[in-house]
Amino acid sequence: xxxxxxxxxxxxxxxxxxxxxxxxxxxxxxxxxxxxxxxxxxxxxxxxxxxxxxxxxxxxxxxxxxxxxxxxxxxxxxxxxxxxxxxxxxxxxxxxxxxxxxxxxxxxxxxxxxxxxxxxxxxxxxxxxxxxxxxxxxxxxxxxxxxxxxxxxxxxxxxxxxxxxxxxxxxxxxxxxxxxxxxxxxxxxxxxxxxxxxxxxxxxxxxxxxxxxxxxxxxxxxxxxxxxxxxxxxxxxxxxxxxxxxxxxxxxxxxxxxxxxxxxxxxxxxxxxxxxxxxxxxxxxxxxxxxxxxxxxxxxxxxxxxxxxxxxxxxxxxxxxxxx
Amino acid sequence: xxxxxxxxxxxxxxxxxxxxxxxxxxxxxxxxxxxxxxxxxxxxxxxxxxxxxxxxxxxxxxxxxxxxxxxxxxxxxxxxxxxxxxxxxxxxxxxxxxxxxxxxxxxxxxxxxxxxxxxxxxxxxxxxxxxxxxxxxxxxxxxxxxxxxxxxxxxxxxxxxxxxxxxxxxxxxxxxxxxxxxxxxxxxxxxxxxxxxxxxxxxxxxxxxxxxxxxxxxxxxxxxxxxxxxxxxxxxxxxxxxxxxxxxxxxxxxxxxxxxxxxxxxxxxxxxxxxxxxxxxxxxxxxxxxxxxxxxxxxxxxxxxxxxxxxxxxxxxxxxxxxx
DNA sequence: AACGCGTATGTAACCCGTTACATATATATA
DNA sequence: TATATATATGTAACGGGTTACATACGCGTT
Numbered sequence: 075x076x077x078x079x080x081x082x083x084x085x086x087x088x089x090x091x092x093x094x095x096x097x098x099x100x101x102x103x104x105x106x107x108x109x110x111x112x113x114x115x116x117x118x119x120x121x122x123x124x125x126x127x128x129x130x131x132x133x134x135x136x137x138x139x140x141x142x143x144x145x146x147x148x149x150x151x152x153x154x155x156x157x158x159x160x161x162x163x164x165x166x167x168x169x170x171x172x173x174x175x176x177x178x179x180x181x182x183x184x185x186x187x188x189x190x191x192x193x194x195x196x197x198x199x200x201x202x203x204x205x206x207x208x209x210x211x212x213x214x215x216x217x218x219x220x221x222x223x224x225x226x227x228x229x230x231x232x233x234x235x236x237x238x239x240x241x242x243x244x245x246x247x248x249x250x251x252x253x254x255x256x257x258x259x260x261x262x263x264x265x266x267x268x269x270x271x272x273x274x275x276x277x278x279x280x281x282x283x284x285x286x287x288x289x290x291x292x293x294x295x296x297x298x299x300x301x302x303x304x305x306x307x308x309x310x311x312x313x314x315x316x317x318x319x320x321x322x323x324x325x326x327x328x329x330x331x332x333x334x335x336x337x338x339x340x341x342x343x344x345x346x347x348x349x350x351x352x353x354x355x356x357x358x359x360x361x362x363x364x365x366x367x368x369x370x371x372x373x374x375x376x377x378x379x380x381x382x383x384x385x386x387x388x389x390x391x392x393x394x395x396x397x398x
Numbered sequence: 399x400x401x402x403x404x405x406x407x408x409x410x411x412x413x414x415x416x417x418x419x420x421x422x423x424x425x426x427x428x429x430x431x432x433x434x435x436x437x438x439x440x441x442x443x444x445x446x447x448x449x450x451x452x453x454x455x456x457x458x459x460x461x462x463x464x465x466x467x468x469x470x471x472x473x474x475x476x477x478x479x480x481x482x483x484x485x486x487x488x489x490x491x492x493x494x495x496x497x498x499x500x501x502x503x504x505x506x507x508x509x510x511x512x513x514x515x516x517x518x519x520x521x522x523x524x525x526x527x528x529x530x531x532x533x534x535x536x537x538x539x540x541x542x543x544x545x546x547x548x549x550x551x552x553x554x555x556x557x558x559x560x561x562x563x564x565x566x567x568x569x570x571x572x573x574x575x576x577x578x579x580x581x582x583x584x585x586x587x588x589x590x591x592x593x594x595x596x597x598x599x600x601x602x603x604x605x606x607x608x609x610x611x612x613x614x615x616x617x618x619x620x621x622x623x624x625x626x627x628x629x630x631x632x633x634x635x636x637x638x639x640x641x642x643x644x645x646x647x648x649x650x651x652x653x654x655x656x657x658x659x660x661x662x663x664x665x666x667x668x669x670x671x672x673x674x675x676x677x678x679x680x681x682x683x684x685x686x687x688x689x690x691x692x693x694x695x696x697x698x699x700x701x702x703x704x705x706x707x708x709x710x711x712x713x714x715x716x717x718x719x720x721x722x
Numbered sequence: 723a724a725c726g727c728g729t730a731t732g733t734a735a736c737c738c739g740t741t742a743c744a745t746a747t748a749t750a751t752a
Numbered sequence: 753t754a755t756a757t758a759t760a761t762g763t764a765a766c767g768g769g770t771t772a773c774a775t776a777c778g779c780g781t782t
Contacts, residue, residue, distance in 0.1 A: 075455075077738055088762045093740060100741090101759050123511040124452045125738035128767050131399075133448065135512075144477050144669075149467045156467070156494055165512065168492045170480055187447040188459075188489060290673070319673055326675060345468075349614070349643055351650060351675050401768055412732045417770060424771090425729050449768035453737045 076117045085113035096121055133189040136372060137167040138215075139178060140196045145288075146316065146344050147361070148196070151215065154365025155194060162373050164191070175199040186210065192372045195219065198258040211375040215368040218259045224375075225385045226368040230260045230341075233357040233390035234267025237311050237339045240355075242271075244337050244398050246309030250282035250300060252293055252321065254313040261288070264313045264341060282307065286317045293320030294327075301328055301336075308336055315340035315347045318354045322397065337398040341390070352396035359390050400441045409437035420445055457513040460696060461491040462539075463502060464520045469612075470640065470668050471685070472520070475539065478689025479518060486697050488515065499523040510534065516696045519543065522582040535699040539692040542583045548699075549709045550692040554584045554665075557681040557714035558591025561635045561663045564679075566595075568661050568722050570633030574606035574624060576617055576645065578637040585612070588637045588665060606631065610641045617644030618651075625652055625660075632660055633722075639664035639671045642678045646721065661722040665714070676720030683714050 078096075082089045087106060094100040095110040102110075113119070127133045138155045140148040156166040167190070169181045178200055185193065192211040202220045205212055214225035241249050251268040254261025265283075272278045281304060284296040293312065297320060301307060312318040318340030322332065330336050332352050340347055343358025364386075371383055402420075406413045411430060418424040419434040426434075437443070451457045462479045464472040476492060483490040491514070493505045502524055509517065516535040526544045529536055538549035565573050575592040578585025589607075596602045605628060608620040617636065621644060625631060636642040642664030646656065654660050656676050664671055667682025688710075695707055 075738095078740095079738080089739075090741075090763080091761060094761090097740085101761080103760060106760080120507065120511050122452075122513070122738055123508075124448060124457065124513050125767090126740075128446075128448045128452050128738080128769095129740050131767080142477065143467070143473045143480070146470065146473075149470075149473050152492065153466065153468050153494060156492060165508065166492055168476065168480060168490055170477060183444065184447075184489065187444050189446070189448050323673075323675075346670070346673065349647075349670065350673060351647075399768090402770095403768080413769075414733080414771075415731060418731090421770085425731080427730060430730080446768050449737090450770080451737095452739095452768085453770050455737080 075122070076119045078119070078121065080117055081110065081113045081119050084117060085110045127189055131189055132191050132376075133165075134163060135165045135167055135185075135188065135190050136192045136194070136369070136376075137169055137181070137185055137190055138194045138196070139169045139171050139181065141173045142170050143168065146346050147314070147342055150344070150361040151196070151365040154362045155369045158366050158369035158373070164373065171197065171199075173197075173199055175201070175204075179204065192376045194368050194372055198255070211372055211379075213368050213372045213375070215364065216260065224371065224383055226364050226371065226388070227260065227386075228359045228364065228388045228390050230263035230390075231267040231270075233341065234264040234311065235271050236390075236392060237341065237357045238268055238271035240392060240394075241309040241311060241337055241339055241398065244309070244333075246337055248277055248279075248282070248304070248307045249309040249311060250284070250304070250307045252284045252286045252296060252300075252310060252312045252317050254286060254288045254317075256285065258288070261313055268311055279304075286313065286320075288314050288316060290316055290320040290323075293317030294324045295320075297321045297324035298328060301325070301330065310336065310338050312338060312340045315342040315344045315354055315356055318347060318356065318397075319350055322350055322352065322354065333396065333398050339398055343390075343393060347395065355395045355398040356393050357390040358393045360388050364388055399446070400443045402443070402445065404441055405434065405437045405443050408441065409434045451513055455513055456515050456700075457489075458487060459489045459491055459512065459514050460516045460518070460693070460700075461493055461505070461509055461514055462518045462520070463493045463495050463505065465497045466494050467492065470670050471638070471666055474668070474685040475520070475689040478686045479693045482690050482693035482697070488697065495521065495523070497521075497523055499525070499528075503528065516700045518692050518696055522579070535696055535703075537692050537696045537699070539688065540584065548695065548707055550688050550695065550712070551584065551710075552683045552688065552712045552714050554587035554714075555591040555594075557665065558588040558635065558637075559595050560714075560716060561665065561681045562592055562595035564716060564718075565633040565635060565661055565663060565722065568633070568657075570661055572601055572606070572628070572630045573633040573635060574608070574628070574631045576608045576610045576620060576624075576634060576636045576641050578610060578612045578641075580609065582612070585637055592635055603628075610637065610644075612638050612640060614640055614644040614647075617641030618648045619644075621645045621648035622652060625649070625654065634660065634662050636662060636664045639666040639668045639678060639680055642671060642680065642721075643674055646674055646676065646678065657720065657722050663722055667714075667717060671719065679719045679722040680717050681714045682717045684712050688712050 078089050078092050082092045094102045159166040171177045194213050194215050196216045214223050218225045253265045286293045340354050340356040343356050347354035347356050402413045402416050406416045418426045480490040495501045518537045518539050520540045538547050542549045577589045610617045645662050664678050664680040667680050671678035671680050
């Protein structure tokens with residue numbers, strides 16, 4: 075492998091001068107620069123990023139922790155983060171945590187040993203003590219971790235209220251909710267939004283609430299039970315689209331007509347909801363955009379540690395489709 | 399940050415001895431080892447991987463190039479590669495190439511500068527000259543690049559024939575094909591399989607062939623045209639499941655009943671096909687498994703450069719669902 | 723007694739950019 | 753003319769592990 079010393083020798087200058095040319099800093103005479111450039115060209119020299127990282131203590135790498143890239147919500151997030159990383163000259167590392175804290179900690183340590191420059195966390199298991207006093211910049215995405223850790227999220231509470239309001243406007247009189255796991259902040263917010271919309275209705279009944287796990291199958295089973303025990307339900311607000319699909323399938327298997335007998339609204343706005351039939355009405359998050367913003371904020375934090383950065387809450391948007 | 403020298407000082411030994419303890423090689427007296435271990439513990443010392451990489455010229459990182467992680471075929475592949483990387487102590491880097499050769503080359507150079515240990519390529523745009531003489535181990539996945547580059551693929555040709563045979567067995571008399579892009583090796587193979595099954599049928603008509611782009615929308619439009627011009631078609635072999643979804647939607651919009659009036663079979667076996675209604679019959683690839691094998695082979699190649707490694711062609715498997 | 727080998731540990735060079743500091747010339751200011 | 757400043761370039765230390773090589777002790781063999 076050719077090194078900066080080879081280039082220096084060929085161009086008849088010191089390594090310092092070559093380094094100045096490469097990094098375009100310090101004083102270098104025009105003609106010297108030409109000579110160095112030519113030597114670099116001739117040897118096809120590429121600086122070794124590892125040596126650079128060692129000296130600088132920075133690696134130009136950022137990581138994204140997601141529970142599981144196979145969950146269709148996350149690829150778009152990952153794509154956004156990768157695009158922005160790439161645009162700013164960072165290499166993108168993807169880690170699947172399976173919502174397991176020990177995996178997160180193992181990844182974290184491994185990445186710190188590699189001088190990772192920053193990490194974006196989609197996590198419901200990292201604890202406050204694990205994230206505070208971290209010397210490497212962290213950003214929470216999609217799920218808040220604690221109030222001191224900058225986060226990029228959506229207005230889950232408001233979005234949930236709007237979803238329920240929309241069902242009411244469509245004429246639903248008995249609205250149920252399939253919630254997400256209680257340890258996930260956005261699931262709690264969506265649940266709270268639902269509750270604040272329905273708790274004072276005279277028809278409200280806590281049997282209309284099921285706890286799901288943000289996955290298709292559980293929602294399928296839960297919905298079947300729910301609708302069999304409570305045939306009066308005519309609307310369901312589902313805490314994410316993936317479970318929304320499970321609800322549609324359950325209704326289909328019970329021969330309940332959507333949207334005639336039952337209206338369904340999801341949350342997230344993943345492409346999947348557009349493909350089912352009936353297609354799924356949803357409160358869509360700006361998924362790509364929140365991933366993009368998280369990456370931009372992280373890079374800002376890495377490159378300008380002193381700028382003041384604030385958490386962001388983006389707005390969800392109703393997308394009406396065939397399920398309502 | 400605490401360094402090996404800090405540990406050495408505290409344990410009253412040389413850095414060489416500490417290194418020997420960390421890496422468990424060379425002679426170290428039992429009691430010395432205890433002392434060093436304790437110093438490591440006490441200082442919470444973690445070796446700096448960047449320094450290690452610089453000396454060794456290896457980074458313990460591997461990368462996966464995919465066209466776009468948002469295409470639902472790739473997350474499972476990525477997950478498999480990440481799992482295996484992780485298991486063997488490698489860090490996983492994901493690169494979205496958008497099928498653009500210049501992006502691939504840019505990524506490649508960036509990764510080489512980071513002493514990447516190996517790369518898995520899902521690519522239809524890398525050229526023979528770009529991959530030969532690469533000093534870093536490469537593996538082609540899902541798509542062959544050239545005969546000299548080890549690949550992990552499936553039996554696309556055979557699978558395609560089986561798909562068409564299955565449609566015939568189901569009673570289809572006029573079988574069309576929506577193919578993938580001609581520059582993708584697996585699309586060509588699947589097309590060839592289709593052709594070899596139908597070319598000698600007296601009903602065969604080249605109008606039954608459309609070229610798609612492995613995406614939903616194009617297939618939707620193409621199918622509408624195809625079925626309107628050729629209402630006699632009663633079976634379609636679609637080169638991937640994503641386009642299969644487009645076909646299902648097109649049939650729905652034309653009020654063509656599936657499977658009664660039209661049978662559809664896809665290829666890939668992505669989860670999506672299980673969620674549509676009707677659900678999509680498909681020739682399923684062992685997606686996770688081929689990703690896993692590619693990663694295992696790559697790591698084998700990295701860690702034992704002299705072992706003889708062969709390309710692998712895995713078998714696809716018919717999954718019958720409601721669309722046939 | 724001399725030699726060989728296994729055990730144990732330390733010194734210093736090495737991996738390869740980066741940059742603080744030293745040196746030197748030329749131009750500008752006082 | 754003396755001093756300050758911009759320009760130009762080189763030397764060597766530095767970042768933090770790794771390891772070749774040197775040194776030294778203990779024990780067994782001849």
